[in-house]
Amino acid sequence: MVLDIWKQINRNKIESIYLLYGKESFLINETRQLLINKILNEEEMDFNYSTYDLEETPIEVALEDAETFPFMGEKRLIILQNPVFLTSEKSKGKVEHNLSKLESYLAEPAPYSTVVFTAPYEKLDERKKITKELKRKAVIGEAKRLSEPELKNWIKDRAIGNGAEIDEDAVELIVTLSGTNLFMLTSEIDKLILYAGDARKINAEMVDKLVARSLEQNIFTLIDKVVHRKIEEALRIYYDLLKQNEEPIKILSLIAGQFRLLYQVKELARRGYGQQQIAGYLKIHPFRVKLAAGQAKYFSDEELTNTIQLIADADFQMKTGGMKKELLIEMILFQLNNKKA
Structure with missing residues (x-):
């Protein structure tokens, strides 16, 4: 995990080669910044810090930089972005990489350079020789979504x-x-x-x-107020969203998405899926599943099905001009509140 690497770096334990991969770009960016702070001072940045996009630059060019002695400092930091040759994906560019040069470097990395591969991919191709060799030589940090x-x-x-x-x-x-x-x-x-x-x-x-509430969080809270029969508070949230110039059709779409999630979580739980499994199946964070499961228990299957249909009908009326958009959502909230009464 990337978080384990942070602890090592903070203890000033800096390695020669890192491989950071995964979809959580924040963790990769933070690790890179932490290495910059620990390895280089401000005066050294211009001379001893380089970044290369391997979709545009051959690996051997970047490694020549890593093998160059640092100037006005003791260490060099080289960031190598988008090493697509570690995956089964096809490169978007037309760059040919001399991977034998990389193999040679991995066998004997420059002691005065830290080379960091940042791979924004969920998976690497473990069948490839170069992937196996890099994972064997580098400190590995998986930047995945935090539990x-x-x-x-x-x-x-x-x-x-x-x-x-x-x-x-x-x-x-x-x-x-x-x-x-x-x-x-x-x-x-x-x-x-x-x-x-x-x-x-x-x-x-x-x-x-x-702390600012996201639009999605406001929708979750709005539904939660309806669930607990607090219609006045639900309407207050809705009116506040309108004052913030949020479009009714967007609000309705998010309400629909939340109720679809409640139905999916309820159905998958009935089939025996745990919350982690549901999160993986729906490709959402487990915390969202936990919150949805808490709301879903207040609705029967029939109520959820009817609510989704009710929202679909309102969506159709919005798009065909059948009724004032703002009023349609008010009516849905009152109908949901009455069902839970």
């Missing part, structure tokens, strides 16, 4: 790394409000740390006051 416990630990570590503490209930609320996007979470955590000031303590009250 819920990992995500919460990451939030705590992010706060601690910036000299602040964060309460457990505050961590839970941040994830609930902001979702699992690490770029967004980073922005919210940094904002909370700044607000905490000299106290350096973040609590749930601060999170509730400051």
Whole structure:
């Protein structure tokens, strides 16, 4: 895992070759920045830091740079992006790579250079000789989506790394409000740390006051209010979204998507799938499955089917001008509230 590499780097244990692969680009970018901070100072960046896109540059050109002695410093850092030759995919460019040169470098890497392969691919082709050799020689970091416990630990570590503490209930609320996007979470955590000031303590009250709700999260909360028969609060959220110039047709689409998710989670759970399996099958974060499962238990299969049909009918009326768009969603919310009464 990339998070394990962070711990090593923070202990100033820097290796010669890294392979970072996976779809979570934030983790790859953070690892690269951490290596920059540990290996180079500002004056050395112009001379001893290079990045190469291997869709455009042959590997042997980049490795010549890695074998060049550092100038005005002790270390060089070379970032090699998009090593598509490690996968079964076809390269988008027309670059021919001399992979024997890479094999030679892996056998005897330059002691004064750190070479980092950043591969934004979910899987590598383990059948290829060069992939096997690189994985044998490099420190491997898989940048995959964090599980819920990992995500919460990451939030705590992010706060601690910036000299602040964060309460457990505050961590839970941040994830609930902001979702699992690490770029967004980073922005919210940094904002909370700044607000905490000299106290350096973040609590749930601060999170509730400051953390921005995504449109998707507002829709989830809106449905949750309906589920618990709080129609006035649900309508207040809806009216706030309209004031923010959110289009009714987009709001309706997200409501439809949430109810489809409830139906899918309920059906897959009945078939014996666990939450992790459901997340993998639907290609969504397990935390979303957990939240959806909590809402789905308030609806029967028939209610979910009827609700999805109700939303489909409203969508048709919106697109054909059958009724005022804003009013259509109000009517759906009232109908859902009555069903749960």
